[in-house]
Amino acid sequence: MxxxxxxxxxxxxxxxxxxxxxxxxxxxxxxxxxxxxxxxxxxxxxxxxxxxxxxxxxxxxxxxxxxxxxxxxxxxxxxxxxxxxxxxxxxxxxxxxxxxxxxxxxxxxxxxxxxxxxxxxxxxxxxxxxxxxxxxxxxxxxxxxxxxxxxxxxxxxxxxxxxxxxxxxxxxxxxxxxxxxxxxxxxxxxxxxxxxxxxxxxxxxxDAPAAEETVAPTDEATDAAVTEEAAGDEEGSEEEVTGDDAPAEASEDETAPEEEAAEPDPEPTVAAGPPPSWTIQPGGSLRFSVDNSGTAMNGSFGQWSGNIAMDPDNPSTAQISINIQLASATMNDATQNEMLRGAEFLAASANPTATWRSSSVTSQGGGRYRAEGTLSLKGVSRSQPITFTLSGNGNSRSVSGQATIDRNAFSVGTGPNASGLAGNVTLNFAFDATR
Ligand code: HEM
Ligand code: HEM
Structure with a gap:
């Protein structure tokens, strides 16, 4: 049947x-x-x-x-x-x-x-x-x-x-x-x-509660690792510069905000004269990485530019500004990119450009520098140091550097989507510049 x-x-x-x-x-x-x-x-x-x-x-x-x-x-x-x-x-x-x-x-x-x-x-x-x-x-x-x-x-x-x-x-x-x-x-x-x-x-x-419970320790672990790294860096550099640069850096720090308030577009006025300008050559990279519950999530910005005026031998007169097009942020796939550029993370349509402007640059010896400056991102402006190394000489230099950004301070990644993300995002950049 x-x-x-x-x-x-x-x-x-x-x-x-x-x-x-x-x-x-x-x-x-x-x-x-x-x-x-x-x-x-x-x-x-x-x-x-x-x-x-x-x-x-x-x-x-x-x-x-x-x-x-x-x-x-x-x-x-x-x-x-x-x-x-x-x-x-x-x-x-x-x-x-x-x-x-x-x-x-x-x-x-x-x-x-x-x-x-x-x-x-x-x-x-x-x-x-x-x-x-x-x-x-x-x-x-x-x-x-x-x-x-x-x-x-x-x-x-x-x-x-x-x-x-x-x-x-x-x-x-x-x-x-x-x-x-x-x-x-x-x-x-x-x-x-x-x-x-x-x-x-x-x-x-x-489940969500378990995920939330583990976020804190993961974050702490990453923070601890980053702090350790930073401490390690500073220890190394202090050996070279203690006594010399530390007070200078402190005093420059104090004057920096005044300078910016009084002169929105400051020309270099220091006795050493205007530092030489450098042109960023194509082919550089600006990458970011953040720990996500134990796995590194990586991405990069495709469009960014900068103005650099700096005498490597006399960095105190340096004027550096970098502009990053947030909509050029990319990660693994189209959806992730859309989320990254969306309101919860970079909000690229509301504030298309992130800028970083130096306020003071100090040498740490051996071609290494530390720059204090202000990062403006997603409507928030905050002090943001970066460290970088110059190699080469004459009219061309290779630049590579790093910054550790506290993404929460800029409200980047606010919802449960970011709950596994560490607070600190590491930015790495490398490019060549010619005079
Ligand atoms: C999630 C999995 C499943 C769903 C959603 C599902 C759904 C359905 C539905 C809605 C019908 C009715 C069809 C109709 O008359 O319009 C049906 C019929 C049937 N299903 Fe499934 N089914 C599933 C899995 C299975 C499995 C694993 C088996 C076998 C072990 C199975 C065996 C049958 C049989 C034999 C009929 C015919 C019943 C009859 O003649 O009265 N199904 N199924
Ligand atoms: C027959 C289709 C579907 C089934 C059987 C299903 C089943 C499930 C199950 C079992 C969960 C986990 C629930 C929990 O742990 O809280 C879940 C979560 C979820 N599903 Fe689906 N799903 C279906 C279709 C969809 C579709 C089409 C979407 C969206 C377009 C979707 C979006 C979601 C979302 C957003 C969550 C997470 C909710 C939360 O945060 O608790 N699902 N789904």
């Missing part, structure tokens, strides 16, 4: 049934294991991509269901009713789970764009931010509902198939035999379970 065509679902229905089942296994496993901070960014994008795919496939499936004859029901009575109820709830779940997920993303204050599979831009729904939390709860609850339906559905199918020995699963199998269906069912479980344990091991911090 079950072997003939009428008693089986149409091939389109069977294809959609198993595609969606496999996709659901993956999306749920990823959903529960993806870290809810920036380190889970790629998994989040994958979760959203598969989730939207499920939504689209479900719409196709419902249209298919309404336009194609399904085989007659074989279960009657209470179990028949239960089976149908599970099917109806499954359809509701397959629509509502992705819709609530989509609404969560749309109502998030982080405003993270969705780029399906890194390629297709997906719009936001018009949902108010105030609903975000409720939607998150609903989305999670629906996932558990889906799991419960899955257990009931599979238990029912297996019961029917094995207790009645009527090849029931053959109704929903690619081949007429139920074996392929059983194999696909096992595949669904293996995919979901495998992904869950594999990702769970790869990303041990699965």
């Amino acid at each position: 079950l072997g003939n065509r009428v008693d089986r679902y149409s091939s389109g229905a069977i294809l959609l049934h198993w595609l969606i089942a496999l996709a659901l296994a993956a999306v749920i496993a990823i959903g529960f294991t993806m870290p809810k901070d920036a380190s889970g960014f790629q998994l989040f994008q994958l979760h959203k991509s598969i989730g939207i795919t499920i939504l689209v496939l479900t719409v196709v499936r419902i249209v298919w269901r309404l336009t194609h004859k399904r085989p007659d029901k074989v279960e009657r009575g209470l179990t028949g009713f239960l089976a149908s109820a599970v099917h109806v709830l499954f359809y509701a779940f397959m629509l509502l789970a992705p819709l609530t997920g989509w609404a969560v993303v749309s109502s998030s204050e982080l405003d993270i764009p969705t780029l399906l599979y890194g390629v297709v831009p997906w719009p936001h729904l018009p949902v108010p931010q105030s609903l975000n939390h409720t939607l998150e709860e609903a989305h999670e609850l629906l996932a558990f509902l889906g799991l419960a339906l899955f257990v009931l559905h599979v238990a029912g199918a297996l019961r029917h198939h094995f207790l009645r020995g009527d090849n029931f699963i053959g109704r929903m199998s690619p081949g007429a035999s139920g074996a392929t269906g059983l194999l696909l069912g096992a595949g669904v479980v293996a995919l979901g379970g495998g992904l869950f344990f594999w990702l769970g091991a790869a990303y041990p911090k699965t």
